[in-house]
Amino acid sequence: MPELPEVEVVRRGLERWVAGRTVTEVEVLHPRAVRRHPAGGADFAARLKGQRFEVARRRGKYLWLPLAETGTSVLGHLGMSGQLLVQPEDAADEKHLRIRIRFAASDSDSVTGAVGTELRFVDQRTFGGLSLHDQTPDGLPDVIGHIARDPLDPEFDDAAFQSALRLRRTTVKRALLDQSLISGVGNIYADEALWRSRLHYDRPTATLTRPRSAELLGHVRDVMNAALDVGGTSFDSLYVNVNGESGYFDRSLDAYGREDEPCHRCGTPMRRRAWMNRSSYFCPRCQRPPRASA
DNA sequence: CCGTACTCCTGGCAGC
DNA sequence: TGCTGCCAGGAGTACG
DSSP: OHHHHHHHEEEEEEHHHHHTTTTEEEEOOOGGGGTTTOOOHHHHHHTTTTTTBBOEEETTTTEEEEETTTTTEEEETTTTEEEEEEEESSSOOTTTTTEEEEEEEOHHHHHHHHOEEEEEEEEEOOOOOOEEBOOOOOOOOOOTTTOOOOOTTOOOOOHHHHHHHHHHHHHHHHHHHHTTTTTOOOOOHHHHHHHTTTTTTTGGGGGOOOHHHHHHHHHHHHHHHHHHHHHHTOSSSSSOOOOOOOHHHHHSSSTTOOOSOTTTTOOOEEEEETTTEEEEOOTTTTTTOOTTTT
C-alpha cells in the first residue's frame, strides 16, 4: 500500500506531468471517491473545470494540488489501494477507475501531434479519494490542519516531537501512528523503525530517554529515505505508478510480514501480535516487552 | 487527555 | 468446484 515515500513519488510525478495544466473536464465515476467532498461529485467536477493546477504539495500521506488564484486545493489521499495515473487519453479504462480529469492540450502536444494525457484516480478498495477545500493562510487545505509535519519535512521540529513523546501517556507505536504528533508513519514503517531501534511496540513513551527517542526518529527517517531511494527512481515515465509493489518491500523489510522467519539480527523467529485491529511484527529477543505489559 | 471499538471496501486466500 | 469467512489497512468518529 502506498506509504509516505510512495506518496512523495506520486507528488513528483504530478509536479512533472500535471503542474500548470488547465482542467477541461472531470468525470466522477464512483461517489465514494469524492465522499470527503460534501457537495458531491457534480459540484466537484463543476468547480474544478477551467482551473489551473499549481505544483503538488504533500504532508504525510496527504497530497494536494493548489488551484491557481482560487485559494482552494484538490486534496488527495490514496488510502490503501489508490493510484494517481497519468495516462494517454486513448488508454483503456482501468477496472477500478474512479475519477478522470482531462486537460487542455499542452504546447508539447500540439507541437508533436501526440495523444494528450489525462489524470486518473484508480482505487480498488475506495478508502482513498479526492476533494476540494479552502486553504488556510499557510497554504494547507483546511481539513488537514490537525496533521503534524512529517519527518521528511525540513521544518519538522525534532526537539518538540521528543518533548511531546515524553509528555504523552501512551505507548510508542501508538505515538508513531498518531498523525497529530508525527505524520506519514503507517503500520509498516512503524514496525521497521521499532525493530531497528530494538523497541517493543508497547513501550511507554514516557520511559524513552532523549537519546532513545532521537535514535527512533532517526530510524523512522532512514527507513523512509531508503524506500524513497528505491521508489524515487521509477517515476520518470508517462505512467506514474503507485502500486506499492516497489522493490523495497520485497527486499528490505526486517520486521513487517516476517512472522516465524528468523530475525535479521539474532535469528530468533519473529512474532506477530494482534494490535489495534491490525498486526505488529517484532523480534521477541531484540525487542523485549516492557515489564508492565504481559 | 487518552484509549478502544467501529466503520468504510474489495479481492485474495484458507478451509471446508 | 464453490462456497464462506477472514484479513489487510488509514483515518475519522463516537464514546467511556
